[in-house]
Structure formats: C-alpha cells, structure tokens
Amino acid sequence: MKVDAVAVGPLDLTSGLALLQTSQQEGFPWLSANLLDKHGRPLFQPVHIKKIGKIKAGIIGLTGAPLHLPADVTLAEWRTVLPELIDKTSRQCDILILLSSLSPAENQEIAQQFPALHLILAADQHSGNMNPQQVNNTLITQTEAQGKYQGILTIDWNTSGRWGQAKEEELTGLRNRIGALDWQLQRMQQRKDLHQPAYLEKIEQVVRDRKIVEQQVKSLEKTLAPNPAGRQEAPCSFSYNFLALQGSMPKSPEIESIITEIKQQITTLHSGKISQDIDFPFLGHTGCVSCHPDQTSFWQETRHAKAYQTLQRKEQALNLDCLPCHITTSPGFSLSRDQLLSLPPALQTVGCENCHSGPGISHASNPVKFQMTKQVEEKICLSCHTKERDNTFEYQKKKELIACPAG
16 A cells, blocks of 8 residues: 555654664655754654645654654654744645644644644554544544554545634634733733843743734634635535454465564664663562462462563564563653663563552562552553553453452
C-alpha cells in the first residue's frame, strides 16, 4: 500500500534512528516537525504538501515523547514549533492535517489553539478506534493500534473550509475571548505597580494577544460573509468507517521477514557492553524469600515469575519499550537505559515489588516502619495489562491466579 506521509511515533524510534533515516533516504515519507538534531535542525521533513484534485493538502507530523531518545536527538515542544509552521502552511494549502502521536489532551489543546487546523489523525496507544470528534473547526480521529483496523475517512471539502457550524461557534468564542482580554487589560491597568518594566511587558503581551484574536475575528467574518449571490457556501462534510483486520488472514512472508530484521536490529543496537557499576532501587525476590518463603514459592509458579523469559524467547530482552513490563519495577519509578540493559538476575522477572508498591529495600531494613502494600490495586495491573497488550484481561479473575497465600 502506498502512503503519502507517516509521522514518526515513539515506538518507531525503538529500532534506532539509523533505520528510520535509511528508509527515509530510500523514499519512505517520514514526517516530524519536533525531532531535532543536536544543532536544533529537524531530522525529518516537517511538512508534506500534496495536490488532491484541485485541493492542496498540507500534512504536518508531530512525534510524542518516547521512553528513550537516541543520542544527540532532542524533542521540541509542539508549542514552540507549531505556531509558525501552521501559519506558513495554512497560507499555502486548502486543508491542513496534523499527524500526531501526542496525548489526547494535547491534541484537544492544539485543536482549541489553532483554528486553521482542520484534521488531526491521532495515534494514542490507549484510545483505540475514535469516531471523529469536532473541536472548534478541527476533527480528531484515530484507529486502533498495531494495524488491527483500517480507518476510512471520506471528506467532501470545499472553499468554505469549515465543518458544519464550527466557524460560527468559533467566531462566538473569539469574540468572547476579546471581551475577556479587554477585562484583563482593564484590571491590569489599575495595578499600583503599573509602571514596572516587567509588568508593562505583561500588558504589552495581552495587547498583542488581543490584536491576534481581533485579526482572527476579521478573517472569520470574511469567510462567513455571503457570496455575491447572497448565499453562504455549504459546510464541508465527511463520512467514516473502521474495517477490522480478520484474524484468519494469512501472514505475509515479506512482512514477517521485515519484522524479524527489525527485532534483530533492536537487539544489536542495545547489546553494547554496559557498565556493571550500576545501582538499582529494587531488592528483587531473592531479598523477600527469607521472611516470606511460602509466598515466594507460590509466586515462582506464576506467569509473573517467567515474564522476562517471554522476551528472551521472542528475542526482545533488549527492547526498551517491552522491558518495563517484564522486569521488577513499580509504577512511579522509571529505570534508565543503562539500568534496563544491565539487570541482575533477581530483577529479570515481574516480582514482589511490582505489585506491592515500590522498592523493598527500606522494608527489608525496617519492616515495621516501612510497610509494603498488601492489596494490589487494579491501576497497578492496568499499567501493563492495557487493552492493546492484553485485551482479555479481567482484574478480579487474574488477581485470583496470582494472589499469594497469607502470611
């Protein structure tokens, strides 16, 4: 299947930057406006403009925060890179599209902030299929992760550049925004420290913001004005569908070969010698057995005890995205790359500290003062047993299988 643009996502960086850059040189259309090299220059093309019939579509790529960034690579804030990019691209195109692996909250904020943006195709790993949602004049939608569905969005676009009643609602919001800024200015000008340089700069910023909003109002009023015949153009429309990938479909040997090669490259990338002089915040199950022998014996027969072996069988024991859910760690703690790649055997498993909230070193030194949590909350399990990774997970049923004997 030919693609016109693909935004670099957090998981795409797992196999290393070299693979992405090589595929880009071979013609694969990677986009990212916020992945920068050590000199602050984009590593990939930020924007792709495509002519579709008579319509010019501008496509921008944004990368969400990965677990680990490659060396000499920085991830710029979207608030820094988007304003100028959207302003420039919207002047060249009829429809503006953002490919985003940012969080749903960030996508909502972007839609609220940039009325020139018409469509956000999201890639949040936890949201699943998302029916198109309209925020101001922006549609936000996405399909299930890992290619489980194909999303089809059919757009009937015209020169009105607006979805339904979005522009009327947007105009009302902008006018309200001007009123709020006027009220803010009035309050600021009554301050006693009015003539302090720092405060004057704040006032000037509000004045600049008001001018920007005022210009947006004028621009919208112009687009909403009746045409020479006295009619407004009908708004743009869309239809959508999600097609599920059938489990019975045969595997492609070519794709299987590519996946195998990527896994091998991940292993090679992370198999360099790591210093052994590394401290770990976790004790591991070997530190629990002297006081909790029955519980340890029970745990050793559960699938948690063999979680790391699952990665070894699949040759993914050096995959930084997979490791955190197959080793001894705990919600709220983030191990560094060096720690993940130099784990001692006692931590190469989902152990006691995963479920019982945090490092047990303090508990082992003073069990009365530092007590571990006995009841395992559902949110702890769901940090790894997500819908995408384990869509059959049932908290109560699974908890019964791994609940240690009392004592």
